[in-house]
Amino acid sequence: MKSLPLIFLGVFFTLAFSWTGIVLTSHLQMKDLTPVTAELVDKDDKPVGGGNFLVNGVTIKNTDGMTAYPLRPVGEAQRGKEIYEQMGCLYCHSQQVRRKGFGADFERGWGNRQSVARDYIEQDRVMLGTMRTGPDLTNVGLRYPELWQYQHIYNPQITSTGSTMPPYPFLFEVQTINELTGPSVEALELPANYHPGPGFEVIPTQRAKDLVSYLMSLNQDYELPEIKFTEE
Amino acid sequence: MSSKPSLVESINPTGEPSIDMKARLGEVDASMRQPAMLFLVSAVFWLLAGSAFAIMAAIKSTNPDFLGLSEWLTFGRVRTAHLNAMIFGWGNNVIFAVAPWIMGRLCKARIRHTNILLAAGIFWNIAVTVGIFGILRGDMVGVEWLEMPAYITPLVIITYALIGVWVVIAFRWRQSEHVYVSQWYILAAFFWLPWLYTIAQIMLIFEPATGVVQSLTNWWFAHNVLGLWLTPIAIATAYYLIPKVLGRPIHSYYLSVVGFWALALFYNWAGVHHLIGGPVPAWVISAGTVASVMMVIPVIVTAINHHLTVVGSHKDGWASPTIRFVMFGAINYTVVSLFGSAMALRHVNEVTHFTHFTVGHAHHGVYAFFTMIMFGAVYYMMPRLLFREWRNPFLIRVHWWMCGLGILLMVISLQIGGWIQGLEMNALDADGVPVHTFIQVVENTKPWLWLRSLSGLMLLVGHIAFAINVFWMIFSPKTEGQVTQPTLLTPTTEET
Numbered sequence: 065m066k067s068l069p070l071i072f073l074g075v076f077f078t079l080a081f082s083w084t085g086i087v088l089t090s091h092l093q094m095k096d097l098t099p100v101t102a103e104l105v106d107k108d109d110k111p112v113g114g115g116n117f118l119v120n121g122v123t124i125k126n127t128d129g130m131t132a133y134p135l136r137p138v139g140e141a142q143r144g145k146e147i148y149e150q151m152g153c154l155y156c157h158s159q160q161v162r163r164k165g166f167g168a169d170f171e172r173g174w175g176n177r178q179s180v181a182r183d184y185i186e187q188d189r190v191m192l193g194t195m196r197t198g199p200d201l202t203n204v205g206l207r208y209p210e211l212w213q214y215q216h217i218y219n220p221q222i223t224s225t226g227s228t229m230p231p232y233p234f235l236f237e238v239q240t241i242n243e244l245t246g247p248s249v250e251a252l253e254l255p256a257n258y259h260p261g262p263g264f265e266v267i268p269t270q271r272a273k274d275l276v277s278y279l280m281s282l283n284q285d286y287e288l289p290e291i292k293f294t295e296e
Numbered sequence: 297m298s299s300k301p302s303l304v305e306s307i308n309p310t311g312e313p314s315i316d317m318k319a320r321l322g323e324v325d326a327s328m329r330q331p332a333m334l335f336l337v338s339a340v341f342w343l344l345a346g347s348a349f350a351i352m353a354a355i356k357s358t359n360p361d362f363l364g365l366s367e368w369l370t371f372g373r374v375r376t377a378h379l380n381a382m383i384f385g386w387g388n389n390v391i392f393a394v395a396p397w398i399m400g401r402l403c404k405a406r407i408r409h410t411n412i413l414l415a416a417g418i419f420w421n422i423a424v425t426v427g428i429f430g431i432l433r434g435d436m437v438g439v440e441w442l443e444m445p446a447y448i449t450p451l452v453i454i455t456y457a458l459i460g461v462w463v464v465i466a467f468r469w470r471q472s473e474h475v476y477v478s479q480w481y482i483l484a485a486f487f488w489l490p491w492l493y494t495i496a497q498i499m500l501i502f503e504p505a506t507g508v509v510q511s512l513t514n515w516w517f518a519h520n521v522l523g524l525w526l527t528p529i530a531i532a533t534a535y536y537l538i539p540k541v542l543g544r545p546i547h548s549y550y551l552s553v554v555g556f557w558a559l560a561l562f563y564n565w566a567g568v569h570h571l572i573g574g575p576v577p578a579w580v581i582s583a584g585t586v587a588s589v590m591m592v593i594p595v596i597v598t599a600i601n602h603h604l605t606v607v608g609s610h611k612d613g614w615a616s617p618t619i620r621f622v623m624f625g626a627i628n629y630t631v632v633s634l635f636g637s638a639m640a641l642r643h644v645n646e647v648t649h650f651t652h653f654t655v656g657h658a659h660h661g662v663y664a665f666f667t668m669i670m671f672g673a674v675y676y677m678m679p680r681l682l683f684r685e686w687r688n689p690f691l692i693r694v695h696w697w698m699c700g701l702g703i704l705l706m707v708i709s710l711q712i713g714g715w716i717q718g719l720e721m722n723a724l725d726a727d728g729v730p731v732h733t734f735i736q737v738v739e740n741t742k743p744w745l746w747l748r749s750l751s752g753l754m755l756l757v758g759h760i761a762f763a764i765n766v767f768w769m770i771f772s773p774k775t776e777g778q779v780t781q782p783t784l785l786t787p788t789t790e791e792t
Binding site for chain 1 (some may be wrong): 326356357358360361364365366367370371372373375376419434435436437438439464467468474475480483484487488491492495498505506507508509510511512513516520524532557559560564565567570571573574575576577580583584646649650651652654655712721722723724728729730734736738739742745
């Protein structure tokens with residue numbers, strides 16, 4: 065093994081091999097995935113995916129008048145995703161429900177069906193996550209109301225005593241209550257021991273609103289042709 | 297040489313023909329002195345910075361209110377600053393010092409135009425500084441191991457190219473007849489990393505792939521930074537230093553060939569084991585699991601080669617700071633890799649996935665294996681570059697014991713704590729209801745995370761001792777001529 069070209073070729077092909085296998089093949093397998101309506105089945109009642117399909121020579125279309133899932137995150141939710149990214153939420157929270165029987169994702173109420181590849185096609189940054197220092201967030205928008213999300217971000221101890229999640233007070237502003245107009249409609253409802261005191265109120269910044277609207281958008285409460293809700 | 301050499305002549309790494317082959321090592325050392333010292337000093341600074349971020353992140357993981365008011369120092373950013381400071385600040389800088397130097401020595405090839413390497417060193421450290429600053433201020437990219445914002449990408453690619461070129465030049469014009477195993481690993485690593493990085497940047501940042509193809513690309517890249525960059529460099533360093541210091545040949549040439557190609561073939565595929573159970577094609581996961589298990593082959597082969605070379609010389613090895621650190625790393629390479637293969641098995645992964653067990657495993661690999669070998673290399677390299685001996689053996693002992701015991705405590709506490717965390721997270725009673733609430737699981741990890749913080753402090757003490765010794769050495773007069781033997785930590789066989 066003295067030859068530079070030989071080593072180079074070996075090194076090149078080993079890396080190209082794994083890239084072809086892991087990345088390219090998966091890309092080819094998934095590139096045609098599109099949002100679909102859940103009722104999309106072929107004539108044998110078998111689930112199929114995609115916008116227009118050729119099944120046994122027949123083109124099958126999405127059902128008219130039904131929402132095709134997954135939805136594309138837009139507006140505040142899309143901006144909130146950037147906050148989620150910048151704060152490093154993904155280092156403690158996953159966004160994937162594993163199949164029933166593999167771990168306890170179902171039993172913990174994190175989802176009632178397994179997450180599948182199609183769930184992520186509309187996301188410009190996929191953050192499946194590799195840690196569950198905190199719970200999975202795939203369906204966090206279904207599991208808690210907005211007020212809970214705001215309080216939990218302001219200080220997690222309010223809603224989850226003993227949590228190791230960091231507080232995000234810098235996503236909120238503490239201001240004095242305007243004497244003429246009274247408390248702001250946006251003021252966050254807080255328990256007494258977390259409240260900044262009489263005469264003050266806590267207002268979520270635009271970033272907090274974006275983040276919460278992103279979290280509220282996290283839900284896989286729809287069925288896809290390839291995956292139905294797991295029955296109890 | 298003519299007064300105006302052509303380009304080819306000017307990069308010609310061949311030594312002066314009048315100088316004896318053996319003395320050319322000194323020539324190589326002299327040519328590498330400036331760039332290697334720039335990289336080493338930067339590496340030590342990043343090691344300290346990375347340790348400081350680590351301690352902050354560790355304390356925050358049990359006491360979330362610690363520095364809780366600061367957006368710049370929120371857990372997600374400090375933790376990421378820690379990772380990037382350690383991998384790209386400490387790791388890459390020390391590699392850029394050690395790997396071209398070993399390559400140059402083995403090729404008996406001088407590194408010419410070292411101002412290009414110096415420029416690369418400056419580019420690199422600007423890139424990492426700006427990158428980490430970007431993470432802290434909120435420009436972080438939500439892709440693990442690629443968090444540094446995209447505006448540093450050009451600097452990163454330029455640096456990899458500038459340094460890689462010298463490695464290739466040294467190899468192409470090598471003066472030695474034989475090609476040693478370390479040279480394959482270094483050459484391969486310097487090809488692999490820029491490719492990996494470029495493809496990952498394109499497919500994740502500039503032209504993001506659709507859906508979970510991103511996740512697959514992410515873990516193909518991130519695991520390969522370990523497997524095809526840190527690992528081959530550390531293996532190459534161990535292959536170079538163990539025989540060099542102990543004065544005996546490597547156990548088997550043929551095993552080293554098998555080890556190299558098996559690593560090249562299997563490690564590539566292993567990364568997707570980070571997505572077991574996730575929404576990705578099942579066959580990819582199966583392939584990743586198979587490859588992870590197949591990694592046992594190169595690991596055992598390398599273990600045989602490293603360990604059998606040392607057998608019988610334990611006493612000499614223990615006396616040498618270099619061999620102590622390198623052997624600690626080599627032993628942990630075997631252990632951490634076997635753990636890694638086991639963790640890719642679905643039933644083990646069901647427990648360890650998403651827990652601190654994985655964090656422990658990552659530190660086991662990057663620290664107990666890679667970093668410890670790099671410490672060993674620095675202990676060997678600096679006296680030869682600077683003609684100075686280590687100023688204080690006591691500080692070396694502090695460094696050794698604090699880092700050796702510290703990392704063992706860290707790995708053990710995170711892996712026991714993580715295993716319990718995984719079991720409790722999955723535990724169901726007879727009615728299919730989770731036995732522990734999520735908060736209970738979190739509470740039960742806290743004692744282990746406290747132990748982790750303690751181990752982090754031990755590592756910090758070790759790093760400070762190391763840094764003092766390094767700077768003390770740099771700022772002290774040359775000891776050439778006064779010192780007749782290298783710094784030893786215990787008497788060697790001959791003296792007893």
